[in-house]
Amino acid sequence: xxxxxxxxxxxxxxxxxHGLRRxxxxxxxxxxxxxxxxxxxxxxYDVVVLDRDLPExxxxxxxxxxxxxxxxxxxxxxxxxxxxxxxxEGLGLGADDYLPKPxxxxxxxxxxxxxxxxxxxxxxxxxxxAGVRLDPARRTVSREGRAVTxxxxxxALLEVLLRADGLPVxxxxxxxxxxxxxxxxxxxxxxxxxxxxxxxLGDPPVIETVPGVGYRx
Numbered sequence: 001x002x003x004x005x006x007x008x009x010x011x012x013x014x015x016x017x018h019g020l021r022r023x024x025x026x027x028x029x030x031x032x033x034x035x036x037x038x039x040x041x042x043x044x045y046d047v048v049v050l051d052r053d054l055p056e057x058x059x060x061x062x063x064x065x066x067x068x069x070x071x072x073x074x075x076x077x078x079x080x081x082x083x084x085x086x087x088x089e090g091l092g093l094g095a096d097d098y099l100p101k102p103x104x105x106x107x108x109x110x111x112x113x114x115x116x117x118x119x120x121x122x123x124x125x126x127x128x129x130a131g132v133r134l135d136p137a138r139r140t141v142s143r144e145g146r147a148v149t150x151x152x153x154x155x156a157l158l159e160v161l162l163r164a165d166g167l168p169v170x171x172x173x174x175x176x177x178x179x180x181x182x183x184x185x186x187x188x189x190x191x192x193x194x195x196x197x198x199x200x201l202g203d204p205p206v207i208e209t210v211p212g213v214g215y216r217x
Contacts (some may be wrong), residue, residue, distance in 0.1 A: 001116045002026045002043070006036040006062065007051040007078070016049065019105055020112070028176055033057025040066060042160050042173050045073050046116045049108070050095070052079040060093055067094030074115035078103075127162040129217055130206045134162055143201050154197045157190075161207065161217040168210040 003020055007013035008031055017027040028043065030036035034056040040048070048066065052059040063075055077095040096118070097111050126135040131144045134155070141148040141158065150158065160174055171187055194215060198207050208216050 001046050001113075002028075003047045003049060003112060003116075004028050004030060004036065004039060004043070004045040005049045006030045006033065006054065006059070007049070008032055008054050009051075016105075016108070020109065023109060025112070033059060033062045036062050037065060038173075039176065040069070040073075042163060042169070043176060044071060047074050047076060047112050049076045049078065049112065052077055063093045063095055074118060076108075076111055076115055127159065129162055129166065132158070132162070132201060132206060132217070134159055146202075148200050150197070150200060151193075153193050154200070157193055157197060158217075161215065164216065166216060168213045168216040171214040174214060 003025055005013055005016050005020075005027060007016065007029070010031065013029050013031060017029050020027045028039060028045075030039050033054040036048075036050070036054075037057060050059050050062060054062065059077065059079075063077065066073060066075060074097070075095040076097045076099060077093075078099055078101060080101045096115055099108060099111060126133055128134070133142045134140070136159065139155065141150055141155065157174055161169055171190065175187070175190055194207060198205055201207070206217055210216055
């Protein structure tokens, strides 16, 4: 299970993330709505724990955009307002569940796990660029019709690069896409994975290093 926590109160966001990680759940954190949408562009999350009152981009708008985007992510909306009208409005935006603050952490965990079980598998469209084709549903990759066998990490890295559609992807976003952002072993494993991915995809090279930024395909 992979969860995105979107919460502008740093202490609460970090506490939720820490508690979920202790229960063996992979968690990324965004501290405002704009950062959340950026992460959602690279990673498909099972559940998004979304605070309603966010800076930069309001939680309502994040919810609308995520619902319009489609996919299998379930939304658990959080808010300090707990009256019935607020809950109905939040659910009307497309949220799958609603939890008023303050809440008991055990209940949040139970709701997250319930939503993750309800996540419907979605047949994603194949991604293709520069002769490289990746099928997320079948978990297959090919280059100019030649099958390419990748590890889970290599597959995840390639998927992030392809979804960027030619734009540079920052190193931290590649790490977040293939590893939990809590991963703290530096960029060495990423450089090794990219080098191996380049070798497996063959010539001419299609993955470009963007100095000071990261990589692009």
